[in-house]
Amino acid sequence: MVVTRFAPSPTGYLHIGGLRTALLNYLWARKNGGKFYLRIEDTDLKRNSQEAMEAILQAFEWVGLDYDGEVVYQSKRFDLYKQYVQQLLDEGKAYYCYMSKEELDALRAQQMERGERARYDGRYRDFDGTPPEGIDPVVRIKAPQDGTIVVQDGVKGDISISADEVDDFIIARADGTPTYNFVVAVDDATMGLTDVIRGDDHLYNTPKQLVVYEALGFTPPKFYHVPMINNEQGKKLSKRDGATDVMDYKSMGYLPEALLNFLVRLGWSYGDQEIFSLEEMLEKFNPKDLNKSPSSYNLDKLNWLNSHYIKNCSNDQLAKMLEAFDIYIFSHDKKEILLDESKERSKTIKELAQNVYMIVTDPEEFDKKAVKKARKNADILKEFKAYLGQIEQKLHLPSDYHQVIETFLNKNDLGFGKLGQPLRVALLGQMAGPGLDVVMSTIGKDQTLKRIDTAVEFFERQEG
RNA sequence: GGCCCCUUCGUCUAGCGGUUAGGACCCAUGGUUUUCAUCCAUGUAACAGGAGUUCGAUUCUCCUAGGGGUCACCA
Helix, strand or coil: CCEEEECCCCCCCCEHHHHHHHHHHHHHHHHCCCEEEEEECCCCCCCCCHHHHHHHHHHHHHHCCCCCCCCEEHHHCHHHHHHHHHHHHHCCCEEEECCCHHHHHHHHHHHHHCCCCCCCCCCCCCCCCCCCCCCCCEEEECCCCCCEEEEEECCCEEEEEEHHHCCCCEEECCCCCECHHHHHHHHHHHCCCCEEEEEHHHCCHHHHHHHHHHHHCCCCCEEEEECCEECCCCCECCHHHCCCEHHHHHHCCCCHHHHHHHHHCCCCCECCECCCCHHHHHHHCCHHHCCCCCEECCHHHHHHHHHHHHHCCCHHHHHHHHHHHCCCCCCCCCHHHHHHHHHCCCCCHHHHHHHHHHHHCCCCCCCHHHHHHHHHHHHHHHHHHHHHHCCCCCCCCHHHHHHHHHHHHHHHCCCHHHHHHHHHHHHHCCCCCCCHHHHHHHHHHHHHHHHHHHHHHHHHHHCC
């Protein structure tokens, strides 16, 4: 049985790096038919926020990750932690420390001045005198004073850390609330975690947590510390580098499949394969294949993946997603034609919306350069309009319009460009864009004639 | 600064002592296409540096350099 968890602190939105660790844990648990829990690290009562919690849940829902059981809130498990703190106190594995904050700060300052590493000096470790008045003590755990602590990491191998790097750290604050490294160890153990996949930044917490495991007699889980995601310059990813909030990707028009695919390939690979559906990730992911080195976030790759997923997305789904961008074409009679054409040239749903908009609505303005070129053949455009206008048979599909254009060109012995340029400008307002037959088919004959009229008028006003 | 970790094309990566160092994104070129894209084909491009070990190192060891992480009564 594999049991994993994702344990964010509710300090804001769900970070893109957080989503990756969540995904990795999710995959490993689900692949093995195990459990994946969501736990909220909110022991610091001053810092938790309900909105942050909702943001995380919302992001989970968008990307389609789910978790087993109820969300575990550490703030609701204080009784349990208190019990374990007391146990350690009773067994002499932890002790009250009456050092005030000021004293601690002073000690630290001295150590820094001497170029030493700041660490608690253990002055109350074996204290049995009369405690000073007026001090609410903290509880510190007795960490080993010599030897080494070995972190067995599934990604990086064994990492040895000298015991004097780990001081007697605080497990309960003066107000009685427990601290991070203590509760993480207690929770991971009592929740039955077998595998902990987390960011590299937690590597240094691991020896501390091992001290807690040891003191409490728990067996530690298997740890995997995955390297961080850096920005394109190889530096720490920050808001300046673009979106770090998972939900920003939704509003920018990325598909969750693309985002997950992108993230899973950062630090993990399976041969030469680039495209992974969730099912394939489930089938192929194994934390032993995780990379040791950090990776850089690369928007080009995400865009490529996103355009891939857009092309492979059903038009119904696309039409639904477009509604978030104020494009409503779900019941458009040419929905399939329109989207088949537009999705080939869209990297995001936002771009798709723009491309659809360009076809469906009359041009709001005409591109200057395009007009300059197109105007020369305004007469041909007029003739085409007349020709199209007198056709009586029903025109429906792009191929019908294609036929009309062909016939017209043959009859007048013209090359495509002569008509194509002005027609494209008339229909779209610019020179690049979707196939003209598709545009005409989508908007229909009447609308086509109308757009041509407007354009011709515009061209003529430009004369001179 | 102390401690720990990392280092293959610009980027994501394959490689697990002997390879013309492979794939993907990006970029360039050509083809398909009514334009733009898509699609297809081809191409440019990497083992951070230095010592070892070895018949032979991208692969193992050490050193250097560079990058990252961490040093709270935050998580």
